[in-house]
Amino acid sequence: MEDNLKRIVAETTRLCRERGQKVDPFVAAYVASLEDARGSLDVPGVRLDSKLSAESVAAIGKQIAGILLRGADPRLKTAMMQVLMEAAYKQQRELVEKETTEQQERAGMLQRAITGPRALKGNSADAYDRFYKLVLEAVCVEAGMEAAVQDQAANAEVRAALESVFPVSGVARFLTLSEAERLAQLSELARIATGICLYNRSLGQGGAALPAAAASYLPQAHRLLRDINRCCSDVSEQLVRLHAMVSQLPPPPAADDKETAAASAAAGEEERRRALLHAEVLNRGQALQLYESLKADLQEGLDAAQQLDTELEHTILQVHDAVGGSSAVGKEVVYPLFDRLGALHTGLHQELRMLVVRQRLYDELSGLSALPPNSVLLPSTPSSTESGASKRSTAVGTSTAADALAEQLSETTLAGLDALENGSRAASGDGAADAGGSGGLEYIRPTSPSQLQPGLALAGFCAGTLARRPTGRYPLLRRANPRLGYLAYQDKVYGFATNADMQAFLADPAGCLAEVDGAVRREPLLARPLGLPPPRTTADVHAVLQAMSGTLKVDFGCQTPVHFLERNMDKDYEWNVWALRRRALALANLRDKATHSAQTAESHFKRENETQVWRPRDATVQTRVSKGQSMPRKLQYVAGLRGAPDVKMNVVRLELELGQPHQH
Template structure:
């Protein structure tokens, strides 16, 4: 069985499993089912050989294992995979999210804009109705006020009349559709700026209170997730110790590890959302300051003046509307992040049902729960000597200030602890230093873990990847397989790249790498260019004739001075030559008797003839 046949079998199996899961009430996507099939097939515990062909028994066994895992009730592992898929489909970069928000606004306003631009006006009532539609479009597009508020509609209508009087509506409708759309956008910005300025003149605080900056929900959710991670980690640390006092108690360790992985993934996603929320709050603060400054500038421009030229204030109104639109988009992005946070909560229900808070507190009675912050703030048990690292490069924390911004393997978790403590996840501490192996960076939870990992790095890396095959959710949590659920990290996380290596280098370049080209006909004087332009323009009106016409007698007298040719003589060399006589020979007696004698006669003329 070649690779193509095997892929076809797995593809058909994925479709079949998806239908079977739907029949049992578990609606799963093809991506989740395919990932589960790959995970079960590559798990060493299931004894499938990836290099050999799949028999009928293997296919049946694979289907049963996958179906049991996919339809399992209260499975934190399956919930983690669903969470990863949802986040990969819902979250993208900040730029893309803002672009989607703008596209959603344009799609929502597109029917009303089309209705305005495609209108055919014949009666006075139709003109009035169209004018009201333009006012409604401006209010909905700018979100300055509600179109249902009569006072807001009257204020917007009065502002629009100062920019586009009803008498000029016919000229507006005579424009092309593209020009009408552009003009409508200009009207929206100007009228929205006027309405915002009027609001700020009455109460400036109302503009800032419209979009409250709040991300406490994400912070509270992250704090709860971190506390839960600390409880799971502390309990697993005690259960996985050989001399644990809880060995005799009936605690499902495998489910506890799945719950820990679920909480860790939830925490990682919440960190991304919170980082974006902080960036949104910062941008909204800057925009609000600019909005206040722009409002004050407008107040100074129109202060104690009966009339102000439109060319002076209209750009200020449009700038005010642009700032308001930026605030609106940032607030909408904050809502999107909060919605994603709320939609992540159902994926943590399984581990919450398996391990309720009372049950966990009872298991942890008498134990000190440590969070990641507590572990990282503990004093280290001695710095690592560079002489002890013989096979790998060790980067002490004092050598590079940006060592905490490196992109760490296994998502920053300690690979040695994961292998030697049977799947326990402990965060690596970059303050101890970072190990560099084959261009990749690894952090560890303790000094001993770093030394042991450095003695056999390839073996530990292979063991981490092998153990992760048994838990498919770890492939994404450790960033070992990013092609299944790919998403862009937040700006802070995405900036963690390899540090720039500095070295002494030199480069030699030519003084003039491009050949100089001097244009002799170049003119810098504008008046000379004008003179040439007039000359060329005059030539267009001229006409030439090759024959005499009736108007030839009307030509004016003119005179021309020339230099007459002078007599001159020259002596040249004379060439002469003659031909040499061509040799001619006549032979007789060539035909006839065999005994005939051949006679040769020379007929060549003499040279002196």
């Protein structure tokens, strides 16, 4: 089966990729297993647990790809919800197991280092200090206080708590113990040190090494519980609306009715709508079952966490009373309390981790349980919203009135129940209680008019409605009515939606359950919401996930033309890769080269050198008037140095005004 599933999923993935559709391998494998359980494979006489030929794999892969491409199909959405939620559960479980395994491996490695024959290396003070640090790390890891390994402040806090119980001077005596005794002492030290840290945190001193307290997780868990309750109410309301729509459908025509072509087409359209409504009922029923299962799991974990937290707070109060204002208290008084605190904290921490896991599962379920895109519950157009709302209100009102009448047990049913209570096998007039088929039946009176009794068979869905199929050939999921009470049969308790359903089960419980099994064989998707085993082992979700856990290989290829017709021809195109390599190497070598030249006297005259210059331009400017101006020239000389005897010497000063404007 595993090899066949992988081959089919590989072929389906290839076909969907060619159409641009991304598919989940788990979904493809689960859809193939469901089609095999229905006997609806396109290859007749072929099963997944037998050897398949390549042609069969190709045909089945094409069929599954066609189903997966119908993304709005409610049945496909239901299958996705079932397999992907189970995959999410498996993933979260593996993550928790991985974290736990890593912590245990690390703690085991430290324990072996401490309890080994050569744990203490040397006899010096440094050797004892290193050994004590190793014990401290082992205590932190085993107690879940990994933050104290890296954080200095948290490490100092845990060390102070450990030294109050196990001082460094006690290492020598600790080494004289056997390996089993050392392991027991380590576990006890981890619990007591954790209890001391919890007590210090209650006093407002320290607590940095401890994980977050329950007070930070529980409000989030209560908010998650409210969200799940709201989702359960919304899905239940959607189921009521769908049941009202189903009840408005006309009864299916008899097999021997002669119809015209128009009537046959109308009947075909009505049959498609009937199938769509029943598929959406199945989708909403699966969503409701998953929400209720998650709600019960969360409620159980929340109750356990609250109980552990309450007991933890009570133990802390006991420690406060024991310590009081005393400066010294005997260890035989407080050590058991600290040990109890550490054990309670470990259990509470595990429960709080699971609350985080349930939050992730709720986020996953919220996305998977959304209504299909073309659901009849979604408003199609604004104009049709009001008319659709009025029709829905009328249908819901009619269905509510019918349910109110059905909630009242008839005289025949009451007589049959009285006969059961009295231990009588007498049958009523219309066969409400069959002496041969009602053996082992027991009536259980309702304890709450609004809440179903926990632990009901078929996950609280009505067995009578599934067996009677009052709306046609499609099985209908309907929640049991808590006001009618319950019937216990073969160590299981069944609930019923209407008086007619309880009458049918009273008449023949074994026949009703056989009809339920037949409905599951015809529609394997019913097995998960009803809590029943699948009709075939190949349709089991766990088997599908196990088969698809390995590596999946997909053959994928593309086609190209042999000769490309290209208009833009590149003349320099080189097809030979080795020639391209040679060209690349040559270009790479050029980057390291340089051009050098030298000039000599002989080469200078052999060169043809030319120089071009611009000659100065001759330019004159002529004006109408030429004017000039100069400063007067001052001259001074001595006269009378020569000449007649009567000539006297004197100094002559002259100012020559030559070239002045007035002289022109």
